Amino acid sequence: MEKFRAWLEENMQGRYYLQESMKNHTSFHIGGPADIIVMPKDVEELRQLLAFIGDENIPLTIVGNGSNILVKDNGIRGVVIKIGNALKKLECNGNVIVAGAGVSLAAVAIKAASFNLTGLEFAVGIPGSLGGAVFMNAGAYDGEMKNVVKSVTVMHIKDGSVKVVKGKNLDFGYRCSALQAMECIITEITLKLVPGKKEAIAEKMADFTNCRITKQPLDMPNAGSMFKRPPGHYAGTLIQDAGLKGYKVGGAQVSKKHAGFVVNVGNATANDVLQLIKDVQDRVYEYSGVYLEPEVRVLGE
Numbered sequence: 001m002e003k004f005r006a007w008l009e010e011n012m013q014g015r016y017y018l019q020e021s022m023k024n025h026t027s028f029h030i031g032g033p034a035d036i037i038v039m040p041k042d043v044e045e046l047r048q049l050l051a052f053i054g055d056e057n058i059p060l061t062i063v064g065n066g067s068n069i070l071v072k073d074n075g076i077r078g079v080v081i082k083i084g085n086a087l088k089k090l091e092c093n094g095n096v097i098v099a100g101a102g103v104s105l106a107a108v109a110i111k112a113a114s115f116n117l118t119g120l121e122f123a124v125g126i127p128g129s130l131g132g133a134v135f136m137n138a139g140a141y142d143g144e145m146k147n148v149v150k151s152v153t154v155m156h157i158k159d160g161s162v163k164v165v166k167g168k169n170l171d172f173g174y175r176c177s178a179l180q181a182m183e184c185i186i187t188e189i190t191l192k193l194v195p196g197k198k199e200a201i202a203e204k205m206a207d208f209t210n211c212r213i214t215k216q217p218l219d220m221p222n223a224g225s226m227f228k229r230p231p232g233h234y235a236g237t238l239i240q241d242a243g244l245k246g247y248k249v250g251g252a253q254v255s256k257k258h259a260g261f262v263v264n265v266g267n268a269t270a271n272d273v274l275q276l277i278k279d280v281q282d283r284v285y286e287y288s289g290v291y292l293e294p295e296v297r298v299l300g301e
């Protein structure tokens, strides 16, 4: 680790932090410290980092914009690579958009709209990076990433090798993709959209934004829908029907505005959230016989 720190000091000054609280890197504002968090500026720096981390056998965690993760209270050992602020390429040629994994999904949706391309309107209010959205197969309303991803460039974390995988080979499913088992970092994404009508695209985006503002607890730290939608049900409705709207454990609360969200009402710990998840799972199962599976990914120790 000492050798690695010396390398960081020499090569990545201002783009790495030691013992950095993950509260500063998650939309939940929850999480213990990462031993080291680094923010590579480009693909070449990412490759150098991976070579070092591999040689030194340092544990590695990847985060995008931190909007779908719960980091445990003891934090993350080893190195966290944050892609959020790196890999910012964003180009549009005809109906194809090529973008870096660190570009915000909302920015890609807005770019598509500015070129009168339809297919990404659903993404306008999702606060993740494009890489995180592809990894999770993010979706909402009438769309999901699956429908627009043409191909993905990935860098293998073990040897830094790069390959391009076609979207149709990524086994996209509900909030999952083959990328989740691939031990790689998504660096670039090619999206294929369809020409549309400017007014219709703008209207759809405004409707979806309005829907989020009126229904979701956007004024409080959260990580989006806490649970996956169980087949034939809505998680929020099941939780509400089980009488759990507003249910609290420490600083974590089932949102009073939308029971599918868990919000941090002040200094919630990851333990509070994990206990709340378990209580909700037990009570909803008792009440309806449906087992709720978390959508948010739990990282750290």
Ligand SMILES: Cc1cc2nc3c(=O)[nH]c(=O)nc-3n(C[C@H](O)[C@H](O)[C@H](O)COP(=O)(O)OP(=O)(O)OC[C@H]3O[C@@H](n4cnc5c(N)ncnc54)[C@H](O)[C@@H]3O)c2cc1C
Pocket (backbone or CB within 6 Å): 027, 061, 062, 063, 064, 065, 066, 067, 068, 069, 083, 101, 125, 126, 127, 128, 129, 130, 131, 132, 133, 134, 135, 136, 137, 138, 139, 140, 184, 185, 186, 187, 216, 218, 222, 223, 224, 225, 297
């Ligand atoms: C208010 C709010 C509303 C939301 N609404 C929606 C919604 O409507 N639909 C929806 O699907 N989600 C929603 N989310 C959840 C979240 O925004 C999405 O899942 C988003 O796509 C996650 O992207 P991220 O960059 O924040 O990923 P992170 O949370 O940082 O990471 C998520 C996972 O992706 C991995 N990952 C991230 N980037 C990369 C990369 N470049 N290479 C390899 N692995 C990577 C991480 O290791 C982690 O396992 C919402 C969240 C919030 C806070």
